[in-house]
Amino acid sequence: MFRRVALVVATVLPVLVGCSDRAAADATCGPIPAAGVTSADEWLGRIHQDPGNIAVAIDDGQGHSVGRRIDDQQPIASAVKVVPLAAYARAVAAGTLDPNERIAVADWERWYLPGTDGGAHEQARTRLTGDTVTLDELVSAMIRESDNAAPDYLRDRLGDPALVAAAAAGGWQDYTPSTKLGDVIRLLDPSITDPWAAAHRYAADPAYRDEVRSKPLPSLESQFAWADTTPTGSARQLTSIHRAIATGGFGPGSDIARAQLEWHQPPDGFVAMGFKGGSYPGILTDAIYLRRADGSVATAVLLNRRMPGPVWQSATAGLKEQEVLLGAMMDPDMLRRLTCAV
Numbered sequence: 001m002f003r004r005v006a007l008v009v010a011t012v013l014p015v016l017v018g019c020s021d022r023a024a025a026d027a028t029c030g031p032i033p034a035a036g037v038t039s040a041d042e043w044l045g046r047i048h049q050d051p052g053n054i055a056v057a058i059d060d061g062q063g064h065s066v067g068r069r070i071d072d073q074q075p076i077a078s079a080v081k082v083v084p085l086a087a088y089a090r091a092v093a094a095g096t097l098d099p100n101e102r103i104a105v106a107d108w109e110r111w112y113l114p115g116t117d118g119g120a121h122e123q124a125r126t127r128l129t130g131d132t133v134t135l136d137e138l139v140s141a142m143i144r145e146s147d148n149a150a151p152d153y154l155r156d157r158l159g160d161p162a163l164v165a166a167a168a169a170g171g172w173q174d175y176t177p178s179t180k181l182g183d184v185i186r187l188l189d190p191s192i193t194d195p196w197a198a199a200h201r202y203a204a205d206p207a208y209r210d211e212v213r214s215k216p217l218p219s220l221e222s223q224f225a226w227a228d229t230t231p232t233g234s235a236r237q238l239t240s241i242h243r244a245i246a247t248g249g250f251g252p253g254s255d256i257a258r259a260q261l262e263w264h265q266p267p268d269g270f271v272a273m274g275f276k277g278g279s280y281p282g283i284l285t286d287a288i289y290l291r292r293a294d295g296s297v298a299t300a301v302l303l304n305r306r307m308p309g310p311v312w313q314s315a316t317a318g319l320k321e322q323e324v325l326l327g328a329m330m331d332p333d334m335l336r337r338l339t340c341a342v
Contacts, residue, residue, distance in 0.1 A: 029340035037315040040323040040334075047324070048341040053306045056342055057235035058328045059243075061290070061298035064335055066328070068342040070239075073232040074303045078146045078278025079285040080178060080231060082241055084154040085260055085276075087166035088139050089245075089253030091158060099136035099256075103153075106131075108138055110203040111156075112149035114213065116184045118279075120145040143260045143276060148180035152199055155179065170241030170250050178231035187226045188215040220281065220309065227280035228306060235301040238287045246274060246289040246297040266290065267330065279316050282307045286322055290329055298329035 035049040036042030047054050055069040091097040105125075112121055124141035133141075142150035155163060160177045167175030181202060182195025189212075192198045201208050217223070244250035245257045261274035272291040279285070284304040291297050302321055315321065327334030 028336060032341055037311055037320060038318055040320055040327065043321045043324045044337055044341045047302075047338070050304075051342070053304060055235045055301075055303040056338070057239050057299070057301045058325070058335065058338065059239070059299050060329050060332075060335060061292065061296040064332070066335060066339045066342060067235065070235040073234055074305045075227060075230045075280060075283045076233040076238065076278060076285045076303060077227075077230070077280040077283045078148075078180075079238055079276055079287050079303075080233060080278070081142050081146070081151050082238070082245075082257075082261070082276050082287065083163055083167050083170075083172070083175060083177075084151040084158070085139060085143060085257055086170055086241060086245065086250065086253070087158050087162045088135075088154055089256035089260075090166050090169065090251075091162065091253075092256050093252035097135060097157075099134060099139075101135045102132040103135055103138055104132055108133070108149055108153055110149075110209075111152040111181050111199065112147075113181055113184055113202070115217070117146070117148040117180075120147045121149060139260055140263075144263055146278065148184075152179050152181045152203075155196075156200070156203070167237075167241065170244040172233070172237040172241050175237075176231070183230055185212055187218065187223065188212060223281040224309065227283050230280060230283075233303075235303055238285075238301045238303075239299050242274060242276075242287050242289045242301075243297055243299050246272075246291055246299070247295075261289075267326065269330075279312075282309070282312050284312065284315055284321070286325055288322070288325055288329070290326075300325035300329050 032048045033041040033045040035045035037046060047056060051068060055072055055074055057067040057070045059065040088097065092099050124145040124147045128137050128141060138150050141147040155177055163177045164175050179196045179199045182199035185198040185202060186192040186195050202212055245254050245261065248254040258274060261276060262272045264273050264275055266273040270290045271293050274289045277286040282305065284307060286302045289297055289299045302325055307315065324338060328338045
């Protein structure tokens, strides 16, 4: 049903230096490529073709940026997990959580609904074996495999005020905590009006848990319609919290959050790369930052909603939009081409 997003770094472009402001781009724009999702060029065409559903925010960290609909709210799927990560990092920095605390897998899995996370939990359990994991390992499953049980476990442990405060520390004001489990229960039972209460009941009541697990997934059409009603964020909000973590402006806990986000090998010329993306039916999100040795930080966010089924399936299999985002942070020519597309 749901598919997670892994970062593609094998075909990134070399680092170049140059100008890519709007005026320069307007003077050098050529034909926009045909729209599609099987190559970076096709993604440039797609971004150009669907402005109402694709938000983009790029800043190369060297004075050049491009954005479209950066303040508009759109469903962001698992990209939202950067907020519970930030709250966890603040709690560890404050000494109220111990990252080495052993957590029973059974307690983690009280928040797990099988068959609804694209196999992320099973992949995390392949990496993290045994009957217990450390709290830090549980958090790593939320970021690396995009496990959906971990953020609800953290919300329950930390409380909503901690999540709201962490988001605000990263520049994301008016954040509303969400629940992966509760939202999926709402998909299975549209009569649910309080997803967090439903998630709590699922975690605490084995009989209700069995009842929910017995419900069949609705049609793919229903899943696409549901995805469009899931929690939202803006490109600016995601950019702000990732940049704050990357630069240290987030405050205490920045290094702890970076250690979780920066598990990918960075491209040549950078000291680190942080990433958290996500995908629901018809939804594709990417939030990436690159850190340089001189302290400058490049950021890129793309939010795509209401993707037709075949397009979404092809896009989540290929992830070619990430070549555009990485290229635009590193290569002035790609940034110029993206500026033309938006």
